[in-house]
Amino acid sequence: MVQKADPRIEEAKLKPINEVADRLAIEGLKRAGRELVGPCPNCGGHDRFSINSDMGIFNCRSCGGGDVIRLVELVQGCDFKTALTWLCGDAPVNVDPAEAERRRKRFEATKNKREREAQSYRQYARRRAFGIWQSGEAASGTDAESYLRLRGLPLAQIPPCIRFIADHPFDKKIAGQNRRLHSGPAMIAAIQAPDGRFSGVHQTWLDLSQPKGKALIYDPDGRPMGAKLVLGPKRTGAIRLHTPEGAKTMVMGEGIETTATAWVSDAVPKAAYWAGVDLGNMAGRQVREKGKRHSGLPDLSDGSDGFVPPNWVQQLIYIMDGDSHPKDTHAKLLAGCRRAMARVPGLASKIVPSEHGKDLNDMIMGEPENG
Ligand SMILES: [Zn+2]
Incomplete structure (x- = not known):
């Protein structure tokens, strides 16, 4: 498993993602706030694809996301090694240690700068949001x-x-x-x-x-x-609609409406009902698996943010909204359930579909997810 990392990986990650997008001839991107948004160069989905140049990452709501290397893989339809060569040229046979150290330092400095910028933007956005809340x-x-x-x-x-x-x-x-x-x-x-x-x-x-x-x-x-x-x-956060004293089960849907529907129908008596804001937050980042769009496995490394319930929750129930990509949605929710189970000792979890006209209570009483 331990392998000397290709020095081109860090070099590749230094490349500004918007310039890489230009080189890949990704068309139709428009600026929207801090992001570039437009049709996905892979699936063509409209307004599903975005590039965040501050963070050096992209995301498609259908194809998933990642860094510059992943973007090249996706658009060129190539593997990791080929993407590296496309970005940085052929692999060096011998890398001068001094040069490798210079690259590493440059990489660290760029990464820290991006993180500081992202942090100060988050603080600014929180202050503005609080102003709205207060009004x-x-x-x-x-x-x-x-x-x-x-x-x-x-x-x-x-x-x-x-x-x-x-x-x-x-x-x-x-x-x-x-x-x-x-x-x-x-x-x-x-x-x-x-x-x-x-x-x-x-x-x-x-x-x-x-x-x-x-x-x-x-x-x-x-x-x-x-x-x-x-x-x-919003990452790792929730809209806490209802948290009764002594609750041991948490029911979470993506939106306020779905979650409140489960609450009003008293789908699980004495449960807490929190809305997860969006699917990405409920899922968190996933481990990439070759040939699979969604592995259903959570990336548990530091900073791979996703919702994790508080320690008093013994059972987490994710409501799966009707969606055009049910398999992808299920894989995402599964990754979220598995992250929660890895982080909260003794937690059980399950995913229940929210289908129109069906009794949510019946579905919630069904079989648990296999962790
Ligand atoms: Zn896509």
Whole structure:
């Protein structure tokens, strides 16, 4: 297993990912805030592919993500070694130790700089998110309560992690410019970090005249945007809808609506109901396996962030939303369950599909996942 690392690996990781993307002739990318977003060069999926040049990583919601080397592998359809050669030229037979040390130091410096920038951006985003949270009012008696009722969720008591803003702007950075695409009533949910601290906001713009209660928002080209935005660090966090005294089971869905549906139907009595914000957070990073898009195995190395339940949870139930890629979604959730079981002693977990018209309670009472 221990192998002298190819010095080109560190050299490759120094290469700015946006320049590598240009060299790969990836087309149609547009700037959106801190990222470049556009069609995926591998699967073609629209608005699923993004490049974060601060962090030197990319992600496709269908193909997965990674660093510059992985990007070359994906676009060129080649293996790791070939990708390295494409990026850095042929493997050196003998590397001068002084040169290797210079490369290593350069790599460390670039990595630290990226991490500092990412950290300060996270702090800035958290502060902005907290400002939004503070400007919200209690949700009871507002459109947020009506929205939840419209979605079949007559929550007797709206949890304090949900607030309401009567006129909230929906801003997006498009081609480097901040554009206001919409403004109106919004449901604001607090995302809390594992230590309970405020971490970010999950915002849903509402229009109660629409069948699903959500506002229709379009980008300047007339394409639908989706009515939700998250601001602030969300990784490892959750929207804590309901945490009863003495709970030992946690039920988690991706969205507020799915999770609240399970709560309202009392799918598991005395359980805690937390929303996981998004699939990536519930899954965390996965170990890459050759020839597989998703290995279902969690990457447990440092910094491979994903949600892990608190130690009082003995059973974790992940609700799997209906999706166009059920196998991928299942693999992601499985990686998340396995990460949680590796980190929380004695934890059991299972994944239950949320299919329309089926009783969630029946599905939750089914067989457990094999860890
Ligand atoms: Zn893709």
